[in-house]
Amino acid sequence: MNVMTPIVRDPSQQPFDTRTLLANAEQQAIDRCYEDFMIIDVDSHHYETNSYKEIFDYIDDPVMRDQFKYSKGQTLHPRSTGGYQEMAGRITRYQHRATEQVPPGAPHRDIGLTRKWMDAIGVDVACIFPTPMLGLGLNPVVEVEVQYARAYNRWLTEKILAQEPRMVSMLYLPMNDPVAALKMVEEFGGRKGVVGFLITTVRYKPLYDNAYMKLYAALEERGLPLGFHSATNWGDQSMHISNKFIAIHALGFAWFNILHMTNWVVNGIPERFPGLKSIWIESGLAWIPFVMQRLDNEYMMRSSEAPTLKRLPSDYMREMFYTSQPMEMIGNQSMLQETFKMISAETQLLYASDYPHWDMDLPSTIYDLPFLSQQAKRNILGENARKLFKLDTLLSDDKKARLKARSAV
Numbered sequence: 001m002n003v004m005t006p007i008v009r010d011p012s013q014q015p016f017d018t019r020t021l022l023a024n025a026e027q028q029a030i031d032r033c034y035e036d037f038m039i040i041d042v043d044s045h046h047y048e049t050n051s052y053k054e055i056f057d058y059i060d061d062p063v064m065r066d067q068f069k070y071s072k073g074q075t076l077h078p079r080s081t082g083g084y085q086e087m088a089g090r091i092t093r094y095q096h097r098a099t100e101q102v103p104p105g106a107p108h109r110d111i112g113l114t115r116k117w118m119d120a121i122g123v124d125v126a127c128i129f130p131t132p133m134l135g136l137g138l139n140p141v142v143e144v145e146v147q148y149a150r151a152y153n154r155w156l157t158e159k160i161l162a163q164e165p166r167m168v169s170m171l172y173l174p175m176n177d178p179v180a181a182l183k184m185v186e187e188f189g190g191r192k193g194v195v196g197f198l199i200t201t202v203r204y205k206p207l208y209d210n211a212y213m214k215l216y217a218a219l220e221e222r223g224l225p226l227g228f229h230s231a232t233n234w235g236d237q238s239m240h241i242s243n244k245f246i247a248i249h250a251l252g253f254a255w256f257n258i259l260h261m262t263n264w265v266v267n268g269i270p271e272r273f274p275g276l277k278s279i280w281i282e283s284g285l286a287w288i289p290f291v292m293q294r295l296d297n298e299y300m301m302r303s304s305e306a307p308t309l310k311r312l313p314s315d316y317m318r319e320m321f322y323t324s325q326p327m328e329m330i331g332n333q334s335m336l337q338e339t340f341k342m343i344s345a346e347t348q349l350l351y352a353s354d355y356p357h358w359d360m361d362l363p364s365t366i367y368d369l370p371f372l373s374q375q376a377k378r379n380i381l382g383e384n385a386r387k388l389f390k391l392d393t394l395l396s397d398d399k400k401a402r403l404k405a406r407s408a409v
Helices: 023-031 048-056 062-071 094-099 109-121 132-138 142-161 178-188 210-222 245-266 287-301 313-317 333-342 374-389 397-408
Strands: 040-045 125-129 167-172 194-200 226-229 278-281 321-323
Touching: 023 109, 040 109, 040 278, 040 374, 048 062, 048 109, 048 132, 048 142, 062 142, 109 125, 109 142, 125 374, 132 142, 132 167, 132 194, 142 167, 142 178, 178 194, 178 210, 226 245, 245 278, 245 287, 245 313, 287 313, 287 333
Parallel strands: 040 125, 125 167, 167 194, 194 226, 226 278, 278 321
Antiparallel strands: none
């Protein structure tokens, strides 16, 4: 390990400044010499709540626009988990993020704040998603999801992605309205920084419904991946009997992707759209071998119920992409290694931090795995995503400076 000079911090820096809180992570990135390859974070978040006033101005319907402004966004969120994510303790600056200082020269506050954490942990390109908005699929008013999703996507592409090449996104699809979701792809599919589209799986619409087939065909035709981002819903009837956040968090993030993955495969969507790449996000990895084995076993006994499949369910699943966060089984290397083998991790796994959430993972969770070759680490930390999203090789300014300093020695 090539240990470099420790970071020296400005004593006047705010105690809740991002780079102050991530000082150890930044030193870790330097010590591990990530500099010579590109790191792409496929699942990170920003808090669109800090830009509500800007986003609301993009809402087309004037009545709904006023409702959003008057309610300060409360119309968006019919459910709540009581703020447990915010109180989890890993990231102590939640209540301070609105006042954090932004580096001079940033074209937008969100860009400045995002650059800070990216530079600190060694990320070159980040695929960013909203945060509270990911629960929008549960809103009983379909037009609320449609109007806000379009407003957010317009704001994000015009104010953020168009200004910062290191930030990309898979844009939110309002899946409660299949026609509106298709229009979203047609309108935004070619914009700068749009590398795909996103479905939040905390919803109760069957994603195999024929109403979505034109949408999937449009994505396949454009070569744009479709992401399935999981989350939790304490209001779900099966989850409602749990009395601890830890239970909801452990089960919910896996469960909603398990449910939609199962329906996706047994209804033959990968067979109907072989060129449509899918990414399963923020549900960890432990559930994937379980679903592979369960579906293969059921299919072998009742293949007549899945007549569109030409291969085992696990064969289709091995061709899908998965994000690494949260990395379960760190304490059981042999089980983790077998999981990597089952999912063809060297070509199908994508690094994700889930920053700034309390259970975030640094690049070292991949880089430090002893059973991975150097090439496998490069692939998972960035190369797989670079190819999938068709991105140019791009290194951060911080990383370029460290490379230049190292070459001068």
